[in-house]
Amino acid sequence: MPGLIDIAGLRKEYPMRGGAVQALRGVTLSVQAGEYIAIVGASGSGKSTLLYLLGMLVTPTAGQYRFDGKEVQTLSDVERSRLRGREIGFVFQSFHLLPQFTVLENVLLASRYCPPAREDPSRRALQLLERVGLSHRLEHHPAELSNGEMQRVAIARALLTDPRLLLADEPTGNLDERTGNEITALLEELNREGKTVILITHNPALAGRAARRIAIKDGQVAA
Numbered sequence: 556m557p558g559l560i561d562i563a564g565l566r567k568e569y570p571m572r573g574g575a576v577q578a579l580r581g582v583t584l585s586v587q588a589g590e591y592i593a594i595v596g597a598s599g600s601g602k603s604t605l606l607y608l609l610g611m612l613v614t615p616t617a618g619q620y621r622f623d624g625k626e627v628q629t630l631s632d633v634e635r636s637r638l639r640g641r642e643i644g645f646v647f648q649s650f651h652l653l654p655q656f657t658v659l660e661n662v663l664l665a666s667r668y669c670p671p672a673r674e675d676p677s678r679r680a681l682q683l684l685e686r687v688g689l690s691h692r693l694e695h696h697p698a699e700l701s702n703g704e705m706q707r708v709a710i711a712r713a714l715l716t717d718p719r720l721l722l723a724d725e726p727t728g729n730l731d732e733r734t735g736n737e738i739t740a741l742l743e744e745l746n747r748e749g750k751t752v753i754l755i756t757h758n759p760a761l762a763g764r765a766a767r768r769i770a771i772k773d774g775q776v777a778a
Contacts (some may be wrong), residue, residue, distance in 0.1 A: 559719065560586040560609060560752055565618035567604050580774035581618065588719065592744040592753045593765035595597040599775075601774040607618030609753065610722045611639045615671035623719075640668035648725035650705040652697040658684065658708050659693045665715040676715065682721050683711040686739065703734035710741060711752060713714060721745065727761060739764060 564683060567579040579601050586592060596602045607613045607621065611627060620627040621712065622642070644665075659680055660713045666676035684690050687707040697705055713721060723742065727735030739761055746752045756762050770778040 557621070558585040559588040559623055559696055560697070561619075561621040562583075563619045565605075565620060567601075567606060567608060567613070568616045569643040571602045572600075573708060577774055579608070579615070580772070582771075582776055584769065586751065586753065587631060588747055588751055589746070590751055590753075591743070591766045593762040593768045593770060594753065594755045595759075595762050595768060596771035596777075597756070598757075600630070600771045602771040604755065604774075605771060606644070606755055609720075610643050610645060611635050611648055626758050631775050633775055636668070639715055640665075640735055642718050643720045644718040646706070646709050646713050646721065646723040646726045650697070650702075650709045650729075654697050657685075657696055658689060661708055661713045662715055665712050668716075680711065680715060684708075687711050699706070701734075702739065703728050706730060706734075706738050707741075710738070714745075718750075720751045720753070723752065725755055725757070726755070727758065 563583045565579055565582040566577070568575040568687055569578055582605060592705070594602045594605065594676055604613070609617055614628070622638065625638070630638065637648055652666070653680060656664070662680040662684060681690070682695075684693060687710060689704060689711070692700065692704065697708070700708070706729075726742065735758075742752055742754070744763065754761075756766070762768050769776060
């Protein structure tokens, strides 16, 4: 049965002086809509490269990638950007909030790439910030927030275009245990509502909460 994501023989090489680094060595896997998956592996194993390829932030050296039946490699840069902006939300360990912008403005940045189709972006941003518990912080700047609050802003931003897929790279890596558990619970809630969630983590407890775990070793699926 075709998945939301189907990749086959995916390879990624990074050219280096005197040769090339093999980041991925022929990864094949399928992800069904609505899954909650943790990708685990040691530093340098290729798991972040896999996440960036799934998010269409980098292109593979070889192999096949289908997103909802679309051959990603055949799309133009503009088409890939539109697909990414509409269907994929990103949450990173370092939050990637712009310090000169307020909380509300940071969330609304996502609408510059792909405005929500059926709803006013400002109204949706306000609804999302209320959902993540930050309706009282709209005019604050990132420097005035805790790490947990910044991650909640990042999640609200990722959800602005109502994507089907959430990609989270170490989303609790800069958080204390209690706050990390709160962010994890929020991701799990979004998954129960139908979002497909794929996260990278070094945290075995966090990985253990996912319905499916994929171990990457030396650029290949190990288990």
